[in-house]
Amino acid sequence: MYSILGVIGTIIIGFIVSLWLPGLERKLIHARVQQRIGPPISSPGIMAPLKFFFKQTIMPYSPLPRLYNSLPLIGLLSVLFIFLFTVPETYQLGAFASIVAIVGFLKIEEVIYVFMGSLSKSVMSLRMPFPDLAKGAKHPNVQRSFLEDISAMRAFRLIAFGSFPLYIALFVPAVISGSISLGDIVAYQQVHGPILFSAAGVIGAIVFFIGYMILLNEYPFVILKAKADVIEGPYMEYAAKWRALVYIMRGFLMFTLATLFSVLFLGVPPSIFTWGILVNILVAVLFPMLMASFSAFAPIFTFKQFYPVTFGATILGVVALLAAFI
Amino acid sequence: MDKNVIETEITMGTVHSAAIEPYRVRLFVEDEIVKDAEITVGVNHRGVERIMEGLPVEKANSLTEKICGICSGVHLWNSVLVAEKGLEVEIPERASYIRIIVAELERIHSHLLYLAHGNEVLGHETFSMRLFYIRETVMELLRIIGGNRVQYGVPIIGGIRPRAELDEMKVQKIREGIDYIRGKVKEFADRFTSDPMIMSRITGVCPLNRKDALRLAVTGPTLRATGVEFDTRKEMECYDPFEFDVITQDDGDVKSNLLVRVFEIFESVKIIKQALKNLPEGAVVDRSWEMQDTDITKSYVEAPRGTLYHSYALEDGRVRNVVIRTPSIANIGAMQYALIGHHITDAQLGIVQCDPCFTCTDRAIEIIKRR
Numbered sequence: 100m101y102s103i104l105g106v107i108g109t110i111i112i113g114f115i116v117s118l119w120l121p122g123l124e125r126k127l128i129h130a131r132v133q134q135r136i137g138p139p140i141s142s143p144g145i146m147a148p149l150k151f152f153f154k155q156t157i158m159p160y161s162p163l164p165r166l167y168n169s170l171p172l173i174g175l176l177s178v179l180f181i182f183l184f185t186v187p188e189t190y191q192l193g194a195f196a197s198i199v200a201i202v203g204f205l206k207i208e209e210v211i212y213v214f215m216g217s218l219s220k221s222v223m224s225l226r227m228p229f230p231d232l233a234k235g236a237k238h239p240n241v242q243r244s245f246l247e248d249i250s251a252m253r254a255f256r257l258i259a260f261g262s263f264p265l266y267i268a269l270f271v272p273a274v275i276s277g278s279i280s281l282g283d284i285v286a287y288q289q290v291h292g293p294i295l296f297s298a299a300g301v302i303g304a305i306v307f308f309i310g311y312m313i314l315l316n317e318y319p320f321v322i323l324k325a326k327a328d329v330i331e332g333p334y335m336e337y338a339a340k341w342r343a344l345v346y347i348m349r350g351f352l353m354f355t356l357a358t359l360f361s362v363l364f365l366g367v368p369p370s371i372f373t374w375g376i377l378v379n380i381l382v383a384v385l386f387p388m389l390m391a392s393f394s395a396f397a398p399i400f401t402f403k404q405f406y407p408v409t410f411g412a413t414i415l416g417v418v419a420l421l422a423a424f425i
Numbered sequence: 426m427d428k429n430v431i432e433t434e435i436t437m438g439t440v441h442s443a444a445i446e447p448y449r450v451r452l453f454v455e456d457e458i459v460k461d462a463e464i465t466v467g468v469n470h471r472g473v474e475r476i477m478e479g480l481p482v483e484k485a486n487s488l489t490e491k492i493c494g495i496c497s498g499v500h501l502w503n504s505v506l507v508a509e510k511g512l513e514v515e516i517p518e519r520a521s522y523i524r525i526i527v528a529e530l531e532r533i534h535s536h537l538l539y540l541a542h543g544n545e546v547l548g549h550e551t552f553s554m555r556l557f558y559i560r561e562t563v564m565e566l567l568r569i570i571g572g573n574r575v576q577y578g579v580p581i582i583g584g585i586r587p588r589a590e591l592d593e594m595k596v597q598k599i600r601e602g603i604d605y606i607r608g609k610v611k612e613f614a615d616r617f618t619s620d621p622m623i624m625s626r627i628t629g630v631c632p633l634n635r636k637d638a639l640r641l642a643v644t645g646p647t648l649r650a651t652g653v654e655f656d657t658r659k660e661m662e663c664y665d666p667f668e669f670d671v672i673t674q675d676d677g678d679v680k681s682n683l684l685v686r687v688f689e690i691f692e693s694v695k696i697i698k699q700a701l702k703n704l705p706e707g708a709v710v711d712r713s714w715e716m717q718d719t720d721i722t723k724s725y726v727e728a729p730r731g732t733l734y735h736s737y738a739l740e741d742g743r744v745r746n747v748v749i750r751t752p753s754i755a756n757i758g759a760m761q762y763a764l765i766g767h768h769i770t771d772a773q774l775g776i777v778q779c780d781p782c783f784t785c786t787d788r789a790i791e792i793i794k795r796r
Contacts, residue, residue: 133554224436237463238453241434249435249457249769318548319622326442327546327773328435398626399548401770402457 102188108371109186110179116380117354118144120387121346128391144350151343159336160220167218167336170211171344177207178348182355187368190282198269198279201359205265205314208352209258212323215333216251223330250332253323256402257313260409261320265310267416271303272363274423281362288366295364299422304364306416311356311386313409315349318394320408325399357383435769439468443546443773448783452764452772459772462764464757469787474747477737482508482716483582485744489735490576492749493785495538497576498531498567499728500749500785503735505580506726511719511739512582518705520584521663523591526599526700527570527579528726529693533606534563535729536646536686536693539780540613543683546777547626552617559609566602569595584710596701607694614687624680631763631775633677641758645731647779650685651677657727666703667696677763679771682778716742728752730780753779753786 122140130137139146161167181204183189184196194200224245272294273279276287284294294300313320324332337345361367361382367375400408438449447468453461473492477485489504490497502524509516541556564574570589571577579589591599617623633643638651648655649672656671658664672688674681716739723736731752737744756779764775 129550133551134558135554223441237451237461238434241453242432244433244435244454246435246437252457321548322770325548325770327548327771328437328443328769330442395551396620397549398544398623399770400622401626401768403768404622404625 105370105372106183106186106188109369109376110182112371112376113182113354113358113369113379114351116383117350118148118347120144120350120353120383123384124387124391128388129395132392132395144346148343148346151338151346152340154339156339156341159338159341160222161218161336162220163218167215168341170215170218171337171341171348174208174211175344175348175351177204177211178352178355180204182351182358182369185281185355185358185362185368187282187285187370190280190285190368193280196281198273198281201281202266202269205262206258209254209262209314212254212333213251213258216247216249216254219247219250219333219336220245221247221335223335246329247333247335250323250329253329254333257323260406260413261313262310263409264306264412264416265314267413267420268303268307268310269359269363271299271306271416271419271423274420275299281368284363285366285368293365297422299419299425300364302415302419302422304360306412306419307360307364308386308389309408309412311360312390312393314356315353315390317390319397319400320405321399322401322405327399353387354383357386360386437773441773443777445542446781446783448781450772450776452769454769457769459764459767459769462761462772464761464776466757466783466787469784471787474749477744477747479743479745481742482739482744485737485747486582487578489749490578492751493782494575495535495782496531496728496730496733496785498527498571498579499726499733500735501578502528502580503724503726503728503733504737505582506724507722507735507737508582508739510724511722512714512717514583514714515711516584517708517711519707520580520709520711522700522704523570523585523589523709524580525663525667526591526697527567527577527589529696529700530563530567530570530599532693532729533603533690534560534567535780536690537563537606537610539686539729539777540683543679543774543777546773547623549623552613556613559606559613562602562606566599569598581710583712583714584708587709590709591704596704599697600701603694603697607691610687610690614684618684627679627683627774629676630679630771631767631778632681633759633763635677637762638677638759641762642755643731643759643779644752644755645728645780646672646685646689647682647756647759648731650674650681657725657732661726664696667699669696679774679778682780686780721746730782731755751782751785753782756781757786 121143125143126137126140158164159167181201184200190196272284275294276284278284288294295304316323334345358369358379361379365378367378369376369379433454435452435454438444439447449465451463452459473488477488486501486504489500492500537556537560541553544552567577568574571579572588579585633651635651635653638648638653652673652675654671654673659671669692672685672692674685719739721736721738726733733752734750737747760776760779760781764772767775
């Protein structure tokens with residue numbers, strides 16, 4: 100009973116903190132760097148989703164609208180499971196509270212963008228209602244593709260190479276501690292000190308942070324939903340409560356990944372029964388702010404820039420792994 | 426599979442987050458690489474020429490300011506020049522200087538808007554915001570001179586509106602304003618060109634070579650970015666007292682286009698400084714001209730986007746046969762051509778590099794006669 104209360108309490112605390120993160124990112128960093136007032140801190144993460152919950156639900160243009168609408172919920176659940184298995188009370192679940200399970204759940208979060216992109220058919224991609232068969236029009240009989248189809252293809256590419264840095268970084272603490280179980284990794288650090296303070300840990304943390312930005316599709320790694328072409332990308336057709344879920348999912352993913360970092364590199368798992376949760380919250384606040392500081396000064400990367408950066412981060416991750424073996 | 430067959434079309438617009446104006450671009454792509462492109466305008470048509478037809482010349486002139494929200498002043502100036510050429514009106518030298526000051530301030534604000542929008546499409550919101558802040562100074566200077574941030578209505582037939590006369594206080598404010606802008610734009614240019622991430626995004630992207638630029642009849646800074654040294658200001662008599670360079674770059678890509686505009690801002694500042702220093706004394710308007718009928722008269726000026734053409738005839742004090750040709754119409758071909766072979770994410774950037782103003786371009790009516 101005590102454990103269940105601990106898990107539920109920790110999730111609630113995590114959820115509440117996660118709602119403030121998008122606001123902190125936009126108000127404290129982006130707005131300040133760009134010398135503008137910016138939105139109220141509560142606006143992007145709390146008030147906006149709240150507003151969307153009370154808006155009229157519009158059925159999306161999609162071949163499978165209900166499946167499309169349910170995808171943010173699936174994403175949120177997969178993130179929730181990742182967070183759940185970082186809470187120390189769940190370490191007894193064995194294989195679930197391990198790096199492999201976390202990689203599996205992160206993959207679900209990544210794959211849903213492929214589904215979202217494939218299932219969204221927004222009006223933004225439609226032609227004007229005058230025919231392209233008009234005299235002089237180029238290539239009149241070409242098959243039209245929706246903007247979100249490009250996002251789906253990009254999501255495939257990101258799955259193929261974009262997530263390498265994060266996944267490699269996840270295994271650095273596993274190699275150092277000699278176990279893929281989160282419980283063992285935390286226990287190792289309680290004895291030997293945080294992995295972050297080793298050479299492999301520092302490199303691993305840098306790679307983890309790059310992977311964190313890629314997974315959150317933040318500038319400059321925002322090609323999945325680049326305003327310059329695919330606009331909102333896979334999210335384009337979400338409205339009302341489903342859009343609110345998208346916002347909540349992203350905020351919660353920010354918090355969960357930061358918590359994962361605290362567990363793997365600092366040895367501090369989230370629990371409302373210890374002061375350690377303050378460390379989790381601090382990391383969760385610092386990560387988005389650090390990310391915003393980078394993203395405020397970066398343009399969107401096309402694949403021409405994306406490939407070398409990811410390749411470089413992957414190499415760095417491999418170096419961290421080798422250092423961890425040594 | 427036949428390699429010439431294009432398989433997929435991506436359509437952006439007429440409403441799109443990267444486009445500040447309504448137009449449509451059809452991109453024919455393979456693996457996210459643009460193989461061909463087609464830009465369509467037409468949803469913004471207001472028929473300004475048709476409305477001007479038969480209006481008294483002063484009214485028709487003031488209507489030309491409504492053609493563009495960015496280069497409103499240069500449209501009015503050119504339209505007034507048509508009347509002045511037709512009626513053989515000589516304007517006071519002081520008025521000519523003030524017109525040039527306003528035109529150059531407008532060029533600075535247009536180029537700053539271009540740089541800000543370019544950065545927005547590039548995904549660099551911070552630079553975009555900061556450039557908009559710098560632009561505010563120019564807008565304020567234009568407000569001080571003409572009374573409005575846009576559509577300041579400075580030129581009239583015979584000179585300038587007396588409201589736009591420059592007293593000592595205004596001259597001082599313009600001096601301080603342009604010094605501030607010059608310093609800030611220089612800081613921006615240094616920071617911008619030393620950023621490897623930005624340089625990687627804009628170098629070699631959507632280039633246009635000199636030969637293609639001439640073949641496609643490209644104009645303005647977009648033409649100069651390909652290395653062609655042509656500026657209509659060098660052909661204009663009123664610019665004779667001023668010393669300035671025609672800025673060119675060699676590569677015709679996004680980087681060259683951005684840099685041409687940055688350096689042109691410095692040249693505009695140079696011209697304004699000369700104008701303020703040597704501002705002649707005297708009246709700013711000569712109202713002694715008389716109305717008479719004229720043949721179709723043509724006038725060309727260098728608008729911020731390139732050569733702007735206005736022509737009309739006068740009949741009983743009313744305008745007839747109005748034709749306006751904006752620079753962007755000449756650059757549409759370049760926009761389409763420059764995209765080929767580049768990534769879709771660079772497509773809007775390739776269009777924006779030519780500084781399109783489709784809203785002022787959108788005026789032609791093509792009547793297709795049915796057989």
